[in-house]
Amino acid sequence: MPISVAQRTARRAALLTATALLTATAGCSDDGGKASAPESSGARSSGLDGLAAQKLEWSACLPPSPAEGGGPAPTPLPGGTPWECAFMTAPLDYAEPDGETVDLALIRAKAAAPDKRIGSLIFNFGGPGGSGVTGLPGFAGDFESLRSRYDLVSFDPRGVGRSVPVECEDDKELDAYYALDFTPDDAVEEKTLSEAQQGYADGCERNAGSRLPHVGTENAARDMDLMRRVLGDDKLHYFGISYGTELGGVYAHLFPKNVGRAVFDAVVDPSAGVVAGALGQTKGFQLALDNFAQDCVKRGDACRLPGSSVAGIEGFITDLLAELDAEPIAGIGDRKLTQTQATNGIAQALYSKEFWPYLEQGLDEADGGNGALLLALSDSMNGRNQNGSYSNIQSANAAINCVDFKERYSLGQAKEHLPEFRKASPVFGDFMGWALASCGQWPVPGGWEHPDVSAPGSAPILVIGNTGDPATPYEGARAMADALGKGVGVELTYRGQGHGAYSSGDRCVKAATDAYLLNGKVPASGTVCP
Numbered sequence: 347m348p349i350s351v352a353q354r355t356a357r358r359a360a361l362l363t364a365t366a367l368l369t370a371t372a373g374c375s376d377d378g379g380k381a382s383a384p385e386s387s388g389a390r391s392s393g394l395d396g397l398a399a400q401k402l403e404w405s406a407c408l409p410p411s412p413a414e415g416g417g418p419a420p421t422p423l424p425g426g427t428p429w430e431c432a433f434m435t436a437p438l439d440y441a442e443p444d445g446e447t448v449d450l451a452l453i454r455a456k457a458a459a460p461d462k463r464i465g466s467l468i469f470n471f472g473g474p475g476g477s478g479v480t481g482l483p484g485f486a487g488d489f490e491s492l493r494s495r496y497d498l499v500s501f502d503p504r505g506v507g508r509s510v511p512v513e514c515e516d517d518k519e520l521d522a523y524y525a526l527d528f529t530p531d532d533a534v535e536e537k538t539l540s541e542a543q544q545g546y547a548d549g550c551e552r553n554a555g556s557r558l559p560h561v562g563t564e565n566a567a568r569d570m571d572l573m574r575r576v577l578g579d580d581k582l583h584y585f586g587i588s589y590g591t592e593l594g595g596v597y598a599h600l601f602p603k604n605v606g607r608a609v610f611d612a613v614v615d616p617s618a619g620v621v622a623g624a625l626g627q628t629k630g631f632q633l634a635l636d637n638f639a640q641d642c643v644k645r646g647d648a649c650r651l652p653g654s655s656v657a658g659i660e661g662f663i664t665d666l667l668a669e670l671d672a673e674p675i676a677g678i679g680d681r682k683l684t685q686t687q688a689t690n691g692i693a694q695a696l697y698s699k700e701f702w703p704y705l706e707q708g709l710d711e712a713d714g715g716n717g718a719l720l721l722a723l724s725d726s727m728n729g730r731n732q733n734g735s736y737s738n739i740q741s742a743n744a745a746i747n748c749v750d751f752k753e754r755y756s757l758g759q760a761k762e763h764l765p766e767f768r769k770a771s772p773v774f775g776d777f778m779g780w781a782l783a784s785c786g787q788w789p790v791p792g793g794w795e796h797p798d799v800s801a802p803g804s805a806p807i808l809v810i811g812n813t814g815d816p817a818t819p820y821e822g823a824r825a826m827a828d829a830l831g832k833g834v835g836v837e838l839t840y841r842g843q844g845h846g847a848y849s850s851g852d853r854c855v856k857a858a859t860d861a862y863l864l865n866g867k868v869p870a871s872g873t874v875c876p
Contacts, residue, residue: 393443398575400435407431407453410480414507415729415737420453420483423490427455429483434576436504438560440568448557450569451508453479454499455486465579465606467496467863468570470503472588472612474563475742477507488849489585491856495864496583503593504569505554505561505745511738512561512745514550520736521681524728527671528686529776536757539780544787550745551789559790561742562749563797567597571604581606581805583863587846588612588818594807595799595826598834602804607863611810612846615822616799616829620753620782621763623796625770626819628778632771634696634816635660637843638705650710663692664772666713675717683717683724689777691723696816699843748785752792755782799826804834806868808859812850814843827871839874852876 407429409419420429431453438446457463469489471481478500489498502509515523523542530536551558570593574582583606586594591610598605618626639659642649653659667685674682683691695705708719729737755763760782767779785792801807807830811823820839827835840847840855847855854875861867 394437394440394572397435397437397443397447397572400576402432402434402452402576404430404432404454407479410477411508411511412731412735413511413513413738414477414480414502415739416731416733416735417480420480423455423486423493425458427458427493430454430456431479433508434501434569434573436569436572438557440565446556448504448510448560450504450573451479451502452499452573453482453501454497455482455493457495457497458493459495462495463497464495464864465497465581465583466499466574466577467492467583467585468573469498469500469585470587470590470593471500472590473506473739473743474503474589474593474746475506475739476589477502477737477739479507485849491860492585492863497577499573499577501569501573503561503566503742503746505557506738506742510557512550512554512558512741513738514546514553514741514744517735519549520728520730521734524687524724524730525681525684526686527684529671529780530757531671540757540787543783546744547787547789550741554745558745559749561745562793563593563596563746564600564750564793566593566746567600570597571601574604579606582608584608585863586610587848589614591809591818591826592616592797592799595801595830596797598801598804598807598830599797599799602801605801605804605807607805607866608807609810609848609859609863610807610823610826611848611859612815612818613809613811613823613826614818615825616797617825618822619795620751620755620785624778624782625767626821627817628767628770628774630816630819631693631696631774633819634814634843635663635692635771635773637814638696638702641702642706650706652713660773662713663709666709667773670712670717675712675715677717677721678725681721683712683721686777687724688712688717688720689774690727691720693774693816694723694727697845699814744784744788748788748792749790750792750794750797751785752795754786754788754792756786757783759783760786799829801830801834804830806836806862807834808838808862808869809835810838810840810847810855810859812840812842812844812847814841815845817845836868836871837873838869839872841874841876847875 407419410417422428433449435447437443438448479502482500505512526542527535530539582604584594592614595616639656651659652662670688671685674684677683695701712720729739760780764779767775809823809827811820813820827837842850858869
């Protein structure tokens with residue numbers, strides 16, 4: 347599948363998993379996490395007040411479900427603090443709070459200093475479609491300082507992981523789907539892609555049924571306010587990353603008086619519709635690729651890629667992708683590396699400068715006929731596990747985006763936008779341009795042209811933009827701060843590379859963020875780190 351129009355985050359663990367695929371034993375299996383979420387009871391509640399009074403039954407966490415990505419149960423934090431999991435019951439449709447309900451999966455680690463506890467700090471790591479129940483343990487080390495005064499809490503949003511997951515096709519069907527050519531060159535390839543996208547959308551509707559219209563961001567924001575009440579907090583303290591900033595912005599718009607201390611990192615531009623958002627992300631990935639190529643040039647003969655200039659290295663990449671379009675190469679097992687999967691793999695490695703060496707190695711090996719590493723990186727993007735099963739990250743991503751955004755494009759209409767996308771990026775332009783048609787055959791209408799995040803009366807929200815971010819370009823932070831409103835959005839700039847800022851290790855970003863979340867000290871808007 348081409349790079350998603352939506353943003354995603356929390357990729358470090360996924361990238362490590364991707365490289366592990368190269369050495370995994372063939373035929374290995376992982377049956378952990380077979381226990382699934384309880385079925386939605388469908389029971390009648392006594393409205394939102396009745397649901398807010400529910401008592402969560404916290405217990406030891408099970409291994410992640412297949413839809414969450416599989417793997418072992420989370421291990422205790424250093425010092426022995428265990429992870430606890432529970433399910434919260436929420437209305438399927440908030441317009442009918444006494445109607446059918448859904449069960450949402452939560453995870454927490456209690457505050458290290460209960461006597462200094464502020465409350466719960468709720469995380470969303472992005473996607474949309476990423477599991478918070480698996481994401482929070484994976485990245486807890488980055489946020490340990492915040493646990494001094496908060497219970498760290500995350501959740502699988504509706505449609506994701508254990509929370510009534512949207513699943514569109516089975517594993518074999520997804521292998522075939524992601525191996526398709528998502529940049530058709532002629533009418534025959536366009537017809538093949540259109541039919542595959544229709545089949546994918548039909549599968550989502552068939553498997554999700556009546557839940558499909560209710561998995562959007564606005565309902566997830568309402569779930570967070572219910573969560574706040576169930577957890578016993580007067581205010582929602584929140585840390586949103588990538589798509590999580592959009593979710594947080596929608597929450598602030600709906601419940602401005604309930605916002606406590608909130609941080610948005612790797613910020614989505616809330617003013618951008620489908621085309622503008624995809625075009626901005628295309629430029630962001632091209633910028634990251636330029637920076638990668640420039641780093642390669644600076645290292646001279648130590649770089650394994652041909653070309654003595656940025657243009658030369660990027661020309662090598664575009665030539666390689668053209669060759670893969672004509673003839674895929676050996677990948678992993680009997681699966682080959684296609685042009686689409688190679689582009690996904692390149693994009694995946696650009697999420698963090700830490701993984702530029704994987705990109706360099708993968709491109710060099712693919713040039714020699716070995717596509718295993720780029721395919722492993724593409725598998726990580728698509729949520730494919732070592733045993734060949736898939737998480738539901740991409741199914742949920744499509745379902746949430748398509749119920750959020752009302753714009754719909756056919757392949758023919760997407761084709762009309764290709765020139766501007768190709769101008770933005772010779773490597774990613776075609777893929778992002780054709781991806782405009784991703785929701786073209788979706789069975790559920792979308793809700794907005796772009797989210798409303800205006801939040802008059804809200805507490806200050808710290809908005810952190812990274813000048814080298816590929817997936818959520820830096821300009822989105824200023825747009826979000828402006829849209830939140832005067833006195834609400836507080837902008838902080840990080841001059842760095844990769845997706846996000848807080849987990850980069852930059853001391854300035856961490857100090858400013860921690861000072862706000864832990865002590866309520868709001869940094870001056872316009873602060874620049876480092």
